[in-house]
Amino acid sequence: MKSLSNPYLATLLLTFTANAALGDRLVDPTRPSNAKETARDAYQGVRLEAILSSEDRLLAIVNGKIVREGDRIGDARIDEIHSDSIRYTRAGRSETARLVAKSITVRSNVVQSEEET
Numbered sequence: 703m704k705s706l707s708n709p710y711l712a713t714l715l716l717t718f719t720a721n722a723a724l725g726d727r728l729v730d731p732t733r734p735s736n737a738k739e740t741a742r743d744a745y746q747g748v749r750l751e752a753i754l755s756s757e758d759r760l761l762a763i764v765n766g767k768i769v770r771e772g773d774r775i776g777d778a779r780i781d782e783i784h785s786d787s788i789r790y791t792r793a794g795r796s797e798t799a800r801l802v803a804k805s806i807t808v809r810s811n812v813v814q815s816e817e818e819t
Contacts, residue, residue, distance in 0.1 A: 750799040
């Protein structure tokens with residue numbers, strides 16, 4: 703294998719690799735470079751998006767992540783998951799987040815036999 707002898711090409715490759723490693727962090731391009739982190743930036747709210755249930759367990763989607771009882775979202779710990787809400791603890795206080803929309807029942811796919819069609 704031929705070694706990479708062009709220093710410009712090597713620098714460009716390292717720059718793209720470093721940018722890809724930092725890609726998880728979103729940065730506001732309009733924010734001044736000397737701005738400090740505000741309390742609003744540090745606070746991560748608990749937004750309940752959905753509850754998934756099966757015969758043996760309940761899961762919730764909170765802030766875009768699937769969580770179980772005992773999991774943490776930021777500084778909040780999920781204590782209980784109910785069919786329409788979750789109870790979580792943050793800073794020693796117990797709080798509840800409820801679903802806004804009604805639940806949707808998902809049916810299993812049923813294959814019809816040729817006799818029924």
